[in-house]
Amino acid sequence: MSVNELFKKDLKVVNIGLKSFYNDLKSQNLTAVHVNWKPKAGGKTRMVSLLDKLKKMN
Amino acid sequence: MENLIEKANQQVLEIIQNARPTLIGLGIAGEVIPGMEKNLFLHAGPPVTWERMSGPMRGAVMAGLIYEGFASTPEEAAKVAASGKIRFEPCHHHQSVGPMAGVVTSSMPVWIIENTTYGNKAFCTLNEGLGKVLRFGAYGEEVITRLKWMEAVLYPVLKEAIAIHGPIDLKNMIAQGVQMGDEVHNRNKASTSLLIREIASSIVKTSFSDEDKVKVFDFLNSNDHTYLNLSMPAAKASLDPAGGVKYSTIVYTMARNGTDFGIRVAGLGDRWFTAPAEIINGLYFPGFTMDDANPDIGDSCITETLGIGGFSMATAPAIVQFVGGTPKDAMRYTTSMYEITTEESKAYKLPPLNFRGAPTGIDIRKVVETQILPVINTGIAHKDPGVGQVGAGIVNPPMACFEQALEAYVKLLEDEGLVE
Numbered sequence: 001m002s003v004n005e006l007f008k009k010d011l012k013v014v015n016i017g018l019k020s021f022y023n024d025l026k027s028q029n030l031t032a033v034h035v036n037w038k039p040k041a042g043g044k045t046r047m048v049s050l051l052d053k054l055k056k057m058n
Numbered sequence: 059m060e061n062l063i064e065k066a067n068q069q070v071l072e073i074i075q076n077a078r079p080t081l082i083g084l085g086i087a088g089e090v091i092p093g094m095e096k097n098l099f100l101h102a103g104p105p106v107t108w109e110r111m112s113g114p115m116r117g118a119v120m121a122g123l124i125y126e127g128f129a130s131t132p133e134e135a136a137k138v139a140a141s142g143k144i145r146f147e148p149c150h151h152h153q154s155v156g157p158m159a160g161v162v163t164s165s166m167p168v169w170i171i172e173n174t175t176y177g178n179k180a181f182c183t184l185n186e187g188l189g190k191v192l193r194f195g196a197y198g199e200e201v202i203t204r205l206k207w208m209e210a211v212l213y214p215v216l217k218e219a220i221a222i223h224g225p226i227d228l229k230n231m232i233a234q235g236v237q238m239g240d241e242v243h244n245r246n247k248a249s250t251s252l253l254i255r256e257i258a259s260s261i262v263k264t265s266f267s268d269e270d271k272v273k274v275f276d277f278l279n280s281n282d283h284t285y286l287n288l289s290m291p292a293a294k295a296s297l298d299p300a301g302g303v304k305y306s307t308i309v310y311t312m313a314r315n316g317t318d319f320g321i322r323v324a325g326l327g328d329r330w331f332t333a334p335a336e337i338i339n340g341l342y343f344p345g346f347t348m349d350d351a352n353p354d355i356g357d358s359c360i361t362e363t364l365g366i367g368g369f370s371m372a373t374a375p376a377i378v379q380f381v382g383g384t385p386k387d388a389m390r391y392t393t394s395m396y397e398i399t400t401e402e403s404k405a406y407k408l409p410p411l412n413f414r415g416a417p418t419g420i421d422i423r424k425v426v427e428t429q430i431l432p433v434i435n436t437g438i439a440h441k442d443p444g445v446g447q448v449g450a451g452i453v454n455p456p457m458a459c460f461e462q463a464l465e466a467y468v469k470l471l472e473d474e475g476l477v478e
Contacts, residue, residue, distance in 0.1 A: 042429040047461060050468045051427055053477045054063065 062476070066305035070324045071401050071419050073303070074364070077296035078174045081226040081288060084184075084217040088164030091152050091181050095164065096126070100149040102160025102357040103315025104330040108139050108146065112316030114195025114352050117443030118159030119144075121197035125205050126163050132197050132444065150311060150322075153298070154181040155290045155357035158193035158439055159316065166205070167213035169288055171228065173295040180291035180298065184208055184216075187281040189446055193356075194439045196446040215266050215274045216257075223260035228292040229405055231256070235285070236366065236406045236416070241374040242289035243358055243367030244381055244435045244450060249285035254278050290357065293364040300324045307467060308400065309420040312363045312432065312455060316355035316439070321459045323422055323467065331463040333456035338438050340451015341382045352441040354453045359434045365403050365418035368433040368452065369395045373408040381435045381450045391433040391452075392417065398424040398432065422467065425460040 013032040015022040022034040041047035088094050099122055101115060111119070120135035123144070129135035138144065149156045156162055168181040186204055190196040220226070232242055235249030242249055254275070261271055278284050300310045306324035313320055320330040335353035342348070361367030371377060372392035375385035389410065395417035396402075402415030420432060431454035438449040471477045 038429050041426055044461075047426050047464065050464050051423060053468055054423065054471075057062070057471075057477055 062305050063307055066303050066325060067308050067400055067419070067421065070300040070303045070306045070308045070310070073176070073300045074296055074418060075401070075404050076175050077229065077299070079171050079180075079228045079292035079295040080174050081169060081220065081228055082172045083170045083220050084167055084213060085170055085181075086164070086213075087162050087166045087168050087181070087183070090168065090170060091154055091162070093152050094162075095145075097143060098145045098147060098164070100152055100154055100156065100160065100162035101146055101315060102149060102156050102158065102355060103313045104318055104320030104332050105148055106146065106315045106317055110317050111146075112352050112355065113442045114355060114439035114445075115159045115161075115316045117195030117197050117445070118161040118192050119146075120443060121192040121195075121201050121205075122161045122163040124197060125192075125202055126165055135197070148313070148315075149357055150294075150313060151328075152181075153179055153294075155294045155313075155360050156183060156193065157185070157286055157290060157358045158356040158437060159195055160357045161192060165209060167209055167217075169291060171288070171291040171295045172225075173299065174225075176299040178295060178298050180295035182287045182291040182294075184212060185281060185283045185285075185287040187277075188283065188437075191446060194437065194446040195352075195443050197444055211266075211270050212274055212277060215261060215264055215270055218264040218266070219257050219260040222263050223257055226253075226256060228288055229296075232289055232292060232366065233405050233407070235289075236370060236373050237409055239374050239376060240285075241361075241367055241370040241377060241435075242285065243361040244286075244437070245282075245374045245377040246285035246289065247282045249289065250278065250282055253285055253288065286358065289366065290360055293360040293366065294357075296364055297360065302327065305471075307422050309363060309422060309463075312359045312420075312434075313357045314354045314359065314455075316352050319354060319455045319459055321455065321463060323463050326463065326466055326470065329466065331459045331466070333458035333462070336453050336456060338436060338449075338451040338453040339382070340436075340438055340449050341380070342438070342449035343447070346440070346448035350440050350445075350448050352439045354434070354436060355439055356436065358436065359432075359455075362432055362434050363420065365395075365399065365416035366406055368435040369399075370406065370408055370416045371433070371435065372410045375410070377435065381452055383452065394430055395433060397428050397430050422460045422463045425457075426464050429457065431455055431457060431460075
Protein backbone atom coordinates (compact mmCIF):
# COMPACT_ATOMS: atom_id res chain seq x y z
CA MET A 1 0.00 0.00 0.00
CA SER A 2 1.38 3.39 -0.94
CA VAL A 3 1.56 6.19 1.60
CA ASN A 4 -1.01 8.16 -0.38
CA GLU A 5 -3.49 5.30 -0.13
CA LEU A 6 -2.83 5.02 3.59
CA PHE A 7 -3.77 8.65 4.16
CA LYS A 8 -7.07 8.15 2.36
CA LYS A 9 -8.13 5.57 4.95
CA ASP A 10 -9.56 6.18 8.41
CA LEU A 11 -6.84 6.69 10.96
CA LYS A 12 -6.49 3.87 13.51
CA VAL A 13 -3.71 4.49 16.01
CA VAL A 14 -1.80 2.27 18.39
CA ASN A 15 -0.13 4.62 20.86
CA ILE A 16 3.01 3.51 22.69
CA GLY A 17 4.50 5.99 25.12
CA LEU A 18 2.97 9.19 26.46
CA LYS A 19 -0.71 8.65 27.22
CA SER A 20 -1.49 12.30 26.46
CA PHE A 21 -1.09 11.51 22.72
CA TYR A 22 -3.80 8.87 23.07
CA ASN A 23 -6.04 11.21 25.08
CA ASP A 24 -5.70 13.92 22.42
CA LEU A 25 -6.79 11.48 19.68
CA LYS A 26 -9.71 10.19 21.74
CA SER A 27 -10.87 13.77 22.37
CA GLN A 28 -11.10 14.16 18.58
CA ASN A 29 -13.19 10.95 18.34
CA LEU A 30 -10.45 9.03 16.51
CA THR A 31 -9.97 5.28 16.94
CA ALA A 32 -6.98 4.64 19.16
CA VAL A 33 -5.69 2.10 21.64
CA HIS A 34 -3.05 2.83 24.23
CA VAL A 35 -0.41 0.22 25.01
CA ASN A 36 0.34 0.12 28.72
CA TRP A 37 4.10 0.31 28.29
CA LYS A 38 6.87 1.74 30.40
CA PRO A 39 10.60 1.83 29.75
CA LYS A 40 12.55 -0.91 31.52
CA ALA A 41 12.57 -0.30 35.30
CA GLY A 42 10.74 2.97 34.63
CA GLY A 43 13.98 4.33 33.20
CA LYS A 44 15.75 4.20 36.57
CA THR A 45 19.37 3.71 35.57
CA ARG A 46 20.46 2.13 38.87
CA MET A 47 17.73 -0.53 38.64
CA VAL A 48 18.48 -1.14 34.95
CA SER A 49 22.14 -1.77 35.83
CA LEU A 50 21.20 -4.24 38.59
CA LEU A 51 18.87 -6.16 36.27
CA ASP A 52 21.54 -6.19 33.55
CA LYS A 53 24.05 -7.66 35.99
CA LEU A 54 21.72 -10.60 36.64
CA LYS A 55 21.07 -11.09 32.90
CA LYS A 56 24.81 -11.13 32.21
CA MET A 57 25.24 -14.05 34.62
CA ASN A 58 23.97 -16.41 31.96
CA MET B 59 24.77 -18.53 35.78
CA GLU B 60 21.22 -17.23 35.42
CA ASN B 61 20.30 -20.89 35.68
CA LEU B 62 21.25 -20.61 39.35
CA ILE B 63 18.39 -18.16 39.82
CA GLU B 64 15.95 -20.03 37.62
CA LYS B 65 16.78 -23.31 39.36
CA ALA B 66 16.17 -21.76 42.79
CA ASN B 67 12.93 -20.20 41.61
CA GLN B 68 11.80 -23.50 40.15
CA GLN B 69 12.43 -25.12 43.55
CA VAL B 70 10.38 -22.41 45.27
CA LEU B 71 7.51 -22.83 42.83
CA GLU B 72 7.55 -26.60 43.37
CA ILE B 73 7.31 -25.99 47.12
CA ILE B 74 4.38 -23.61 46.66
CA GLN B 75 2.57 -25.80 44.12
CA ASN B 76 3.01 -28.95 46.23
CA ALA B 77 1.80 -27.36 49.49
CA ARG B 78 -1.18 -29.02 51.14
CA PRO B 79 -2.57 -26.62 53.79
CA THR B 80 -4.86 -28.56 56.10
CA LEU B 81 -6.98 -27.46 59.06
CA ILE B 82 -6.03 -29.83 61.86
CA GLY B 83 -7.62 -28.19 64.90
CA LEU B 84 -7.81 -25.21 67.22
CA GLY B 85 -5.85 -24.18 70.30
CA ILE B 86 -5.13 -21.27 72.62
CA ALA B 87 -2.38 -18.97 71.31
CA GLY B 88 -0.31 -19.14 74.51
CA GLU B 89 -0.31 -22.94 74.36
CA VAL B 90 0.28 -23.61 70.66
CA ILE B 91 2.08 -20.68 69.00
CA PRO B 92 5.87 -21.14 69.26
CA GLY B 93 7.47 -18.63 71.65
CA MET B 94 4.12 -17.16 72.74
CA GLU B 95 4.07 -15.59 76.22
CA LYS B 96 1.60 -13.66 78.35
CA ASN B 97 3.46 -10.36 77.91
CA LEU B 98 4.14 -10.90 74.19
CA PHE B 99 1.70 -9.31 71.74
CA LEU B 100 1.94 -10.33 68.10
CA HIS B 101 1.02 -7.83 65.39
CA ALA B 102 0.65 -7.67 61.62
CA GLY B 103 3.39 -6.66 59.23
CA PRO B 104 7.10 -6.08 59.72
CA PRO B 105 8.50 -5.15 63.18
CA VAL B 106 7.22 -1.89 64.68
CA THR B 107 7.55 -0.19 68.08
CA TRP B 108 4.64 1.22 70.12
CA GLU B 109 5.98 4.72 69.35
CA ARG B 110 5.71 4.15 65.58
CA MET B 111 2.44 2.18 65.63
CA SER B 112 -0.49 3.57 63.68
CA GLY B 113 -3.82 4.44 65.36
CA PRO B 114 -5.65 1.19 64.56
CA MET B 115 -2.63 -0.88 65.63
CA ARG B 116 -2.52 1.01 68.93
CA GLY B 117 -6.28 0.58 69.34
CA ALA B 118 -5.98 -3.18 68.79
CA VAL B 119 -3.13 -3.42 71.31
CA MET B 120 -5.24 -1.48 73.82
CA ALA B 121 -8.16 -3.87 73.20
CA GLY B 122 -5.79 -6.80 73.72
CA LEU B 123 -4.54 -5.35 77.00
CA ILE B 124 -8.10 -4.93 78.31
CA TYR B 125 -9.03 -8.42 77.05
CA GLU B 126 -6.02 -9.96 78.83
CA GLY B 127 -6.68 -8.06 82.08
CA PHE B 128 -3.55 -5.89 81.90
CA ALA B 129 -5.77 -2.77 81.96
CA SER B 130 -9.39 -1.87 82.57
CA THR B 131 -9.67 1.34 80.53
CA PRO B 132 -8.23 2.46 77.18
CA GLU B 133 -6.22 5.19 78.95
CA GLU B 134 -4.70 2.66 81.33
CA ALA B 135 -4.02 0.32 78.40
CA ALA B 136 -2.12 3.04 76.52
CA LYS B 137 0.09 3.58 79.58
CA VAL B 138 0.81 -0.15 79.92
CA ALA B 139 1.63 -0.39 76.21
CA ALA B 140 4.12 2.50 76.48
CA SER B 141 5.66 1.18 79.73
CA GLY B 142 7.83 -1.48 78.10
CA LYS B 143 6.02 -4.22 80.04
CA ILE B 144 4.69 -5.69 76.80
CA ARG B 145 6.91 -6.98 73.99
CA PHE B 146 5.75 -6.54 70.40
CA GLU B 147 6.78 -8.93 67.62
CA PRO B 148 5.40 -9.68 64.15
CA CYS B 149 2.97 -12.58 63.76
CA HIS B 150 5.21 -13.71 60.91
CA HIS B 151 8.07 -14.35 63.36
CA HIS B 152 5.86 -16.86 65.18
CA GLN B 153 4.41 -18.91 62.31
CA SER B 154 1.28 -16.77 62.47
CA VAL B 155 -0.69 -14.24 60.47
CA GLY B 156 -3.33 -11.73 61.55
CA PRO B 157 -5.76 -9.68 59.47
CA MET B 158 -5.60 -5.85 59.74
CA ALA B 159 -3.85 -4.96 63.06
CA GLY B 160 -3.31 -8.70 63.46
CA VAL B 161 -2.94 -8.45 67.22
CA VAL B 162 -2.69 -11.88 68.84
CA THR B 163 -2.56 -12.25 72.63
CA SER B 164 -1.92 -15.38 74.65
CA SER B 165 -5.56 -16.17 75.60
CA MET B 166 -6.94 -15.90 72.07
CA PRO B 167 -8.17 -19.04 70.30
CA VAL B 168 -6.43 -19.80 67.01
CA TRP B 169 -6.95 -22.06 64.01
CA ILE B 170 -4.08 -24.54 63.54
CA ILE B 171 -3.13 -25.26 59.93
CA GLU B 172 -0.53 -27.80 58.88
CA ASN B 173 1.09 -27.98 55.46
CA THR B 174 1.02 -31.77 55.37
CA THR B 175 3.53 -31.93 52.50
CA TYR B 176 6.30 -30.26 54.52
CA GLY B 177 5.05 -30.56 58.13
CA ASN B 178 5.15 -26.82 58.95
CA LYS B 179 2.30 -25.15 60.81
CA ALA B 180 0.59 -21.75 60.66
CA PHE B 181 -1.76 -20.09 63.15
CA CYS B 182 -4.47 -17.42 62.93
CA THR B 183 -7.12 -16.05 65.30
CA LEU B 184 -10.84 -16.54 64.60
CA ASN B 185 -12.54 -13.78 62.60
CA GLU B 186 -14.64 -11.36 64.66
CA GLY B 187 -16.82 -9.97 61.86
CA LEU B 188 -16.84 -6.48 60.32
CA GLY B 189 -17.21 -2.96 61.77
CA LYS B 190 -16.22 -2.30 65.38
CA VAL B 191 -13.75 -5.12 65.98
CA LEU B 192 -10.27 -5.41 67.52
CA ARG B 193 -8.48 -6.03 64.25
CA PHE B 194 -9.64 -2.64 62.94
CA GLY B 195 -8.49 -0.92 66.14
CA ALA B 196 -11.76 -0.75 68.11
CA TYR B 197 -11.59 -1.41 71.85
CA GLY B 198 -15.10 -0.68 73.20
CA GLU B 199 -17.10 -2.92 75.52
CA GLU B 200 -18.84 -4.70 72.62
CA VAL B 201 -15.40 -5.66 71.21
CA ILE B 202 -14.19 -7.19 74.49
CA THR B 203 -17.57 -8.92 75.13
CA ARG B 204 -17.44 -10.54 71.69
CA LEU B 205 -13.82 -11.69 72.18
CA LYS B 206 -14.74 -13.24 75.54
CA TRP B 207 -17.72 -15.05 73.97
CA MET B 208 -15.46 -16.32 71.19
CA GLU B 209 -13.05 -17.72 73.80
CA ALA B 210 -15.80 -19.19 76.04
CA VAL B 211 -18.25 -20.58 73.46
CA LEU B 212 -17.16 -20.35 69.82
CA TYR B 213 -13.71 -21.83 70.42
CA PRO B 214 -14.65 -24.94 72.45
CA VAL B 215 -17.54 -25.78 70.12
CA LEU B 216 -15.36 -25.47 66.99
CA LYS B 217 -12.44 -27.30 68.63
CA GLU B 218 -14.63 -30.26 69.47
CA ALA B 219 -16.35 -30.14 66.07
CA ILE B 220 -13.04 -30.25 64.15
CA ALA B 221 -11.83 -33.09 66.43
CA ILE B 222 -14.99 -35.02 65.54
CA HIS B 223 -14.73 -34.17 61.84
CA GLY B 224 -11.00 -34.76 61.39
CA PRO B 225 -8.57 -32.71 59.24
CA ILE B 226 -10.02 -30.52 56.47
CA ASP B 227 -8.12 -30.05 53.20
CA LEU B 228 -8.06 -26.25 52.78
CA LYS B 229 -6.30 -26.40 49.41
CA ASN B 230 -9.29 -28.25 48.02
CA MET B 231 -11.75 -25.92 49.76
CA ILE B 232 -10.00 -22.76 48.50
CA ALA B 233 -9.90 -24.25 44.99
CA GLN B 234 -13.67 -24.78 45.20
CA GLY B 235 -14.26 -21.29 46.61
CA VAL B 236 -12.23 -19.70 43.83
CA GLN B 237 -14.52 -21.45 41.31
CA MET B 238 -17.58 -20.14 43.17
CA GLY B 239 -16.80 -16.42 42.97
CA ASP B 240 -14.43 -15.97 45.94
CA GLU B 241 -10.86 -14.74 45.79
CA VAL B 242 -10.65 -15.58 49.56
CA HIS B 243 -9.28 -12.24 50.69
CA ASN B 244 -12.16 -9.80 50.70
CA ARG B 245 -14.76 -12.12 49.23
CA ASN B 246 -15.20 -15.28 51.29
CA LYS B 247 -18.93 -15.83 50.92
CA ALA B 248 -18.73 -19.17 49.09
CA SER B 249 -15.79 -20.50 51.14
CA THR B 250 -17.45 -19.61 54.45
CA SER B 251 -20.55 -21.44 53.22
CA LEU B 252 -18.47 -24.46 52.23
CA LEU B 253 -16.86 -24.52 55.67
CA ILE B 254 -20.21 -24.38 57.47
CA ARG B 255 -21.58 -27.13 55.21
CA GLU B 256 -18.50 -29.26 55.86
CA ILE B 257 -18.57 -29.02 59.66
CA ALA B 258 -22.33 -28.69 60.28
CA SER B 259 -22.99 -32.28 61.32
CA SER B 260 -19.85 -32.28 63.51
CA ILE B 261 -21.05 -29.14 65.32
CA VAL B 262 -24.40 -30.85 65.93
CA LYS B 263 -22.56 -33.90 67.32
CA THR B 264 -20.62 -31.86 69.93
CA SER B 265 -21.46 -32.09 73.65
CA PHE B 266 -22.57 -28.45 73.94
CA SER B 267 -26.11 -27.12 74.46
CA ASP B 268 -28.40 -26.50 71.49
CA GLU B 269 -28.39 -22.83 72.45
CA ASP B 270 -24.60 -22.63 72.11
CA LYS B 271 -24.62 -24.57 68.84
CA VAL B 272 -27.26 -22.24 67.38
CA LYS B 273 -25.23 -19.19 68.45
CA VAL B 274 -22.12 -20.66 66.80
CA PHE B 275 -24.00 -21.33 63.55
CA ASP B 276 -25.51 -17.84 63.62
CA PHE B 277 -22.11 -16.23 64.27
CA LEU B 278 -20.37 -18.14 61.46
CA ASN B 279 -23.26 -17.48 59.09
CA SER B 280 -23.47 -13.77 59.93
CA ASN B 281 -19.83 -13.19 59.01
CA ASP B 282 -18.80 -13.75 55.38
CA HIS B 283 -15.20 -13.17 56.47
CA THR B 284 -15.10 -16.25 58.70
CA TYR B 285 -13.05 -18.03 56.05
CA LEU B 286 -10.47 -15.22 55.72
CA ASN B 287 -8.81 -16.43 58.92
CA LEU B 288 -8.40 -19.84 57.27
CA SER B 289 -7.31 -18.69 53.80
CA MET B 290 -4.60 -16.52 55.38
CA PRO B 291 -2.84 -19.22 57.43
CA ALA B 292 -3.37 -21.62 54.52
CA ALA B 293 -1.39 -19.19 52.34
CA LYS B 294 1.20 -18.68 55.07
CA ALA B 295 1.66 -22.44 55.52
CA SER B 296 1.99 -22.84 51.73
CA LEU B 297 4.66 -20.14 51.38
CA ASP B 298 6.79 -20.52 54.52
CA PRO B 299 8.79 -23.58 53.37
CA ALA B 300 10.05 -21.43 50.46
CA GLY B 301 11.69 -19.04 52.91
CA GLY B 302 15.10 -20.66 52.94
CA VAL B 303 15.74 -21.33 49.25
CA LYS B 304 18.98 -19.51 48.47
CA TYR B 305 19.28 -17.49 45.24
CA SER B 306 15.52 -17.40 44.70
CA THR B 307 14.05 -14.03 43.67
CA ILE B 308 10.49 -15.05 44.60
CA VAL B 309 8.58 -13.10 47.28
CA TYR B 310 7.30 -15.34 50.09
CA THR B 311 5.91 -12.66 52.42
CA MET B 312 4.09 -9.36 51.94
CA ALA B 313 2.71 -7.72 55.08
CA ARG B 314 1.94 -4.29 56.52
CA ASN B 315 1.62 -2.89 60.02
CA GLY B 316 -0.24 0.34 59.21
CA THR B 317 3.01 2.31 59.23
CA ASP B 318 5.30 0.28 56.96
CA PHE B 319 4.83 -2.23 54.16
CA GLY B 320 7.33 -5.10 54.22
CA ILE B 321 8.31 -7.94 51.91
CA ARG B 322 10.59 -10.95 52.36
CA VAL B 323 12.28 -12.76 49.48
CA ALA B 324 12.97 -16.51 49.49
CA GLY B 325 16.66 -16.11 48.62
CA LEU B 326 17.21 -13.42 51.25
CA GLY B 327 15.81 -15.33 54.24
CA ASP B 328 14.09 -13.52 57.12
CA ARG B 329 15.21 -10.02 56.14
CA TRP B 330 12.40 -7.45 55.72
CA PHE B 331 12.47 -4.78 53.02
CA THR B 332 10.20 -1.97 54.14
CA ALA B 333 8.85 1.40 53.01
CA PRO B 334 5.95 3.60 54.18
CA ALA B 335 2.54 1.94 53.66
CA GLU B 336 0.23 3.55 51.09
CA ILE B 337 -3.25 5.08 51.48
CA ILE B 338 -6.01 2.92 49.97
CA ASN B 339 -8.19 3.92 47.04
CA GLY B 340 -11.63 2.51 47.75
CA LEU B 341 -15.25 2.75 48.84
CA TYR B 342 -15.93 4.36 52.20
CA PHE B 343 -18.79 3.65 54.57
CA PRO B 344 -21.37 6.49 54.88
CA GLY B 345 -19.95 9.41 56.85
CA PHE B 346 -16.27 8.55 56.17
CA THR B 347 -13.79 9.76 53.54
CA MET B 348 -10.18 9.13 52.52
CA ASP B 349 -9.15 11.73 55.14
CA ASP B 350 -10.26 9.27 57.84
CA ALA B 351 -8.21 6.38 56.46
CA ASN B 352 -5.14 4.80 58.00
CA PRO B 353 -2.44 3.61 55.58
CA ASP B 354 -2.49 0.00 54.46
CA ILE B 355 -2.47 -2.52 57.32
CA GLY B 356 -2.57 -6.30 57.88
CA ASP B 357 -1.01 -9.66 57.10
CA SER B 358 -3.93 -10.55 54.80
CA CYS B 359 -1.90 -9.80 51.67
CA ILE B 360 -0.29 -13.18 52.30
CA THR B 361 -3.19 -14.31 50.07
CA GLU B 362 -1.95 -12.11 47.22
CA THR B 363 1.59 -13.44 47.84
CA LEU B 364 0.20 -16.90 47.06
CA GLY B 365 -1.66 -15.66 43.94
CA ILE B 366 -5.19 -15.51 45.30
CA GLY B 367 -6.83 -12.38 46.78
CA GLY B 368 -6.33 -9.33 44.54
CA PHE B 369 -4.29 -11.46 42.11
CA SER B 370 -7.40 -13.58 41.42
CA MET B 371 -10.03 -10.84 41.37
CA ALA B 372 -11.09 -11.89 37.86
CA THR B 373 -12.83 -14.85 39.44
CA ALA B 374 -14.68 -12.67 41.94
CA PRO B 375 -16.30 -9.83 39.95
CA ALA B 376 -18.91 -9.22 42.67
CA ILE B 377 -16.11 -8.04 44.98
CA VAL B 378 -16.03 -4.67 43.21
CA GLN B 379 -19.24 -3.79 45.09
CA PHE B 380 -17.10 -3.93 48.25
CA VAL B 381 -13.71 -2.60 47.12
CA GLY B 382 -14.75 -0.33 44.22
CA GLY B 383 -14.11 -0.41 40.46
CA THR B 384 -15.82 -2.51 37.80
CA PRO B 385 -15.72 -6.22 36.87
CA LYS B 386 -13.55 -5.14 33.90
CA ASP B 387 -11.04 -3.70 36.41
CA ALA B 388 -11.06 -7.03 38.26
CA MET B 389 -10.15 -8.83 35.01
CA ARG B 390 -7.42 -6.29 34.27
CA TYR B 391 -5.90 -6.64 37.73
CA THR B 392 -5.56 -10.40 37.38
CA THR B 393 -4.22 -10.39 33.82
CA SER B 394 -1.58 -7.80 34.76
CA MET B 395 -0.37 -10.01 37.64
CA TYR B 396 0.78 -12.65 35.13
CA GLU B 397 3.41 -10.08 34.06
CA ILE B 398 5.17 -10.21 37.44
CA THR B 399 4.71 -13.87 38.40
CA THR B 400 6.44 -17.06 37.41
CA GLU B 401 3.84 -19.81 37.06
CA GLU B 402 0.11 -20.45 37.05
CA SER B 403 -1.38 -22.27 40.01
CA LYS B 404 -2.13 -25.93 39.41
CA ALA B 405 -4.78 -25.87 42.14
CA TYR B 406 -6.47 -22.47 42.06
CA LYS B 407 -8.15 -22.17 38.63
CA LEU B 408 -10.07 -19.11 37.50
CA PRO B 409 -13.24 -19.86 35.43
CA PRO B 410 -13.55 -16.38 33.80
CA LEU B 411 -10.03 -16.86 32.36
CA ASN B 412 -10.91 -20.24 30.85
CA PHE B 413 -9.71 -21.96 34.04
CA ARG B 414 -6.26 -20.42 33.83
CA GLY B 415 -4.31 -20.99 37.06
CA ALA B 416 -3.92 -18.07 39.47
CA PRO B 417 -0.76 -15.97 38.88
CA THR B 418 1.78 -17.47 41.28
CA GLY B 419 5.31 -16.64 42.43
CA ILE B 420 6.02 -12.87 42.47
CA ASP B 421 9.52 -12.29 41.08
CA ILE B 422 11.23 -9.09 42.34
CA ARG B 423 13.10 -8.84 39.02
CA LYS B 424 9.83 -8.70 37.07
CA VAL B 425 8.27 -6.15 39.43
CA VAL B 426 11.26 -3.83 39.11
CA GLU B 427 11.67 -4.34 35.37
CA THR B 428 7.99 -3.84 34.43
CA GLN B 429 7.22 -1.40 37.26
CA ILE B 430 3.95 -3.31 37.69
CA LEU B 431 3.14 -3.56 41.39
CA PRO B 432 1.19 -6.37 43.07
CA VAL B 433 -2.55 -5.61 43.39
CA ILE B 434 -4.00 -6.00 46.87
CA ASN B 435 -7.62 -5.61 47.90
CA THR B 436 -8.12 -4.71 51.52
CA GLY B 437 -10.27 -3.33 54.31
CA ILE B 438 -9.66 0.25 55.43
CA ALA B 439 -9.22 1.07 59.13
CA HIS B 440 -9.87 4.50 60.64
CA LYS B 441 -6.61 6.31 61.41
CA ASP B 442 -7.62 6.85 65.05
CA PRO B 443 -7.65 4.13 67.70
CA GLY B 444 -11.08 2.95 68.84
CA VAL B 445 -13.11 3.59 65.67
CA GLY B 446 -12.87 0.48 63.47
CA GLN B 447 -13.44 -0.19 59.77
CA VAL B 448 -14.39 2.70 57.48
CA GLY B 449 -14.28 1.08 54.04
CA ALA B 450 -12.48 -1.25 51.62
CA GLY B 451 -10.46 -0.77 48.45
CA ILE B 452 -7.43 -1.44 46.28
CA VAL B 453 -3.81 -0.71 47.15
CA ASN B 454 -0.27 -1.49 45.99
CA PRO B 455 2.95 -2.05 47.92
CA PRO B 456 5.60 0.69 47.60
CA MET B 457 8.02 0.01 44.72
CA ALA B 458 10.86 0.84 47.13
CA CYS B 459 10.42 -2.55 48.88
CA PHE B 460 11.17 -4.41 45.64
CA GLU B 461 14.01 -2.09 44.62
CA GLN B 462 15.70 -2.47 48.03
CA ALA B 463 15.33 -6.24 47.78
CA LEU B 464 16.89 -6.24 44.31
CA GLU B 465 19.82 -4.16 45.62
CA ALA B 466 20.34 -6.63 48.48
CA TYR B 467 20.02 -9.61 46.16
CA VAL B 468 22.65 -8.34 43.71
CA LYS B 469 24.90 -7.44 46.68
CA LEU B 470 24.61 -11.03 47.92
CA LEU B 471 25.74 -12.34 44.53
CA GLU B 472 28.53 -9.76 44.35
CA ASP B 473 29.78 -10.76 47.82
CA GLU B 474 29.90 -14.37 46.65
CA GLY B 475 31.71 -13.42 43.46
CA LEU B 476 28.84 -14.56 41.28
CA VAL B 477 28.39 -11.20 39.51
CA GLU B 478 30.79 -8.35 38.84
